[in-house]
Amino acid sequence: MDPAIRKKMRECEDTLWYSLGMDRIVMRLMDMYIDRPKNFILDIGCDTGRSFRVLSRYGDVVGVDKAREAREYADVSDQGKIFVGDAAHLPFDNNSFHIVTCFDVLYHRWVADDVGIMREAYRVLKSGGLFILKEPAFDWLRSQHDVLYETRHRYTRRELIQKLKAAGFSVQKSTYANFLLFPLAVFTRIIEKFFTRLHSIDSLCADVPVFKYFLFTEAWFLRFVSFPFGLSILCVAKK
Template sequence: MDLKETDILGEHIDEHWYYRSKRAAMQKFLGDIRPASILDVGAGSGFFSRALLESTAARDAWCVDISYPEDSDDSAGGKPIRFRRAVDQLDTDLVLLMDVLEHVDDDVGLLADYVGKVPAGAHFLISVPAFSCLWSDHDVFLEHKRRYRLHEIERVAANAGLQVLRGSYYFGAVFPIAASLRLLERCYGKAERQPQSQLKRHSPLVNATLNALCAIELPVLASNRFAGLTAFCLARKP
C-alpha cells in the first residue's frame, strides 16, 4: 500500500470504494486461513493488516516499509501492530505484499528475501496491478516499474521459492471503465503534464455504487482468470 495514496485519502481511506473492496477481496481470498501473526511488507499505514487484526484471531502484526521516518508501535483491535523500517527473522505465518512488487526492479529477489525470513508453511498473499495495457500517469506517479498478467506474478512467486496455491483477477466489473479512461488519456492527454494519482475522494453515493459493483464479483473471485485491475496470488512456503 503506497503512502502517497494514504496522504491523498487521509482518515477517509476506510470509506473509499477501492480500499474497501480490496480489503473484502483479501479476506475472501484468504478463505479459511487463520493467521496467528502477520508480516505486512510495504505496509504503508497498515490498512490491510489492521483489518485482519480486527477480524481474525491473529495476535500481532509487523508492518515493514522503508518510507517510515522511524520505528513505532500502535495497536489495532486491542492487539500490537509494530511499524519497522526493516525486520530480520520473524515467526509469522502470513505475509502480505499488497501492491509492493511492482515498485522494485528485482521483484523475485525481494520476494525471495522475505521467503527466507519466515518459517516453512507460511502463506503469502500478493496483489499487483494488472495488465500493461492499463499503464497510465497513475503508475508513473506511484513509481511503478511494471504491471502484471496473472501467470507472470505466479511465475514470480514460484521463482522466489513458493508453491502457488491459487490466483485470480479482481475489479473485473470496473475493468471496462478503467480501460476506457486509459484510452482517452492516451488519445487526448497532454504530453507535458505532470503525472498524478487518479485516486481521489468520492461522494458517499459514488463509493456505495462502486463498492456494490465490486461486491458482485466476490462469490466468483477464485475463478476469474480473465480480466481485472488487480491480480491476486496466494502461495505457501514449502
Template sequence: MSPDAYLQMAATETTHWWFRARRDILRALLVGLGLPAGARILEIGSGTGGNLGMLEAFGAVSALEMDDTARAIANRRTGWRFDIRAGRCPDDVPFGDQRFDLICFFDCLEHIEDDAAALRRVSDYLAPGGAIVVTVPAYQWLWSAHDTFLHHYRRYDRAALERCARAADCMIVRSSYFNTLLFPLAVVARTVDRLLNRARSSGDALGPRAVNAALYRIFRTERGWLPKHSLPFGVSLFAVLTKRSEPR
C-alpha cells in the first residue's frame, strides 16, 4: 500500500462504516470457530492496528506488518501491548518456532503478488487444529480506482480462492461472500467511478455522519447470518482454511 493509503486507514478505521461493520462481522465469525481459551493469534498485514483490539478478546495477539509508518501508528494507538514485527510475507515471517491457533489475512492476500506462496508459508505456523481466516475483495469485474490506490494485485471469486488454497496445500473448510446487502450500491458506485474516470473511489471518504451510520447498520446486520450460513454474492469474500498435509 502507498503511504497515503496507510494514513487514510489510520484516519478512518475507527469511524468508517466499512471498517466498523467488518470488525463486527469478523468478531461473530471468530466466536463461531470455537477457538481455545487464550488462543495464540497472528494477524498478517495488520496495518495501523485496527483489528488488534478485536482479536485480543480471543487470546494473545501477534502481528506482522511490513510498513514502518503503519507499525509505528499501531504501536502508539495500542500502547505497545502487542508483538508487532517487521516482515514481509512470504519471504520474511520472523516468528521462529512459534505456532498459532488462528492466523488472519484480513484484506491482505490481494496485496501479495504470490498469494499461494504466502498461504503456504504461513500455514507452517499453524498449531495442530489451527485455522487461517481470510477476507478478500470479490469479483475482478468490480476492479476500480480503489484497488489501484491500495496496490491490489487482484480480486477473487470462490473458484480463484479455492485454486489459491489448493496451490498452498490448504483446504477451505467453509467460505461465503459478504457485504451482500450493499452490493447493488457498490456496483453502481464502481460503475460511476469508471465512467467519470475518478482517480479515487467515491467510497473512500468517511462521508456525512448520517450516511456513515446508515451504511454501518446495514452492513453489520450480516453478522447474525454469516457464522452459520452463506451468502451467494457480495463485495467481499471470506474463507476458513486448514492445512491439508502434516507440517513439513
C-alpha cells in the first residue's frame, strides 16, 4: 500500500463509519464461533495493527505484514506484536494458532496466489482452529477507490468458498456484508462512470456517521441469516 494512503487511513480509521461497523460485524461472527476464553491469534496482513483492538478481546494477538513501515503506525504496546513477513511464507511453526484472521488482504494486486496464502493459514492453525476471512465483493463494483487501494480482484462468495475448500478448510459460515447500503453503493458507482477524475487520498476519510448503524443492524441479524449480496464477503472456516 502507498505509504501516503496508509498514513491517511491511520488518521481516520478509528472513527470512520465503515471501520466501526465492520468491527461490530467481525465481533458478532467471532462471538458465534469462538468458545474458548483464551486463544492465540494471528492476523495476516495486519497493516497498522488496528484490528488488534477487536481481536485482543478473544486472546493474545500477533500480526504479520510485509510492509516495514506498517509498524511505524501500530499502537500495539498492550495488544499485540507485529512481525515483518510474507503472507505466502508465514514465519511461524505448524499448528501454532487457535485463530487466524485475514481482513482485506487477498484482493490486492501484489497477491499472486490467494489459495497459497489460505494454505499457509491452514498450516499454522491448530486442528479445529478457525480462519476468519473478509474481502471486497463483486468485480463489477470496482470504484475509483479500488484504483487507490491497488485492487487486483473483488470476489464472489462462491469463489471464496471454492478457494477455501481447495486449501483444505471446512466452511462454517459465509455471508455478504454491507447489504443494506448496497443499492446506494451501486448508484454511486453508476454516477462515477460520468465523473472519471480519480478520487483524492482525502476522500478515503469521507465519513457519514449514520451509516455505521446500518452495519450494526446487519451484525445483529447475522446470528440468524446470511446476506445474499453486499460490498464485502466474510467467511468463517475450520481446519
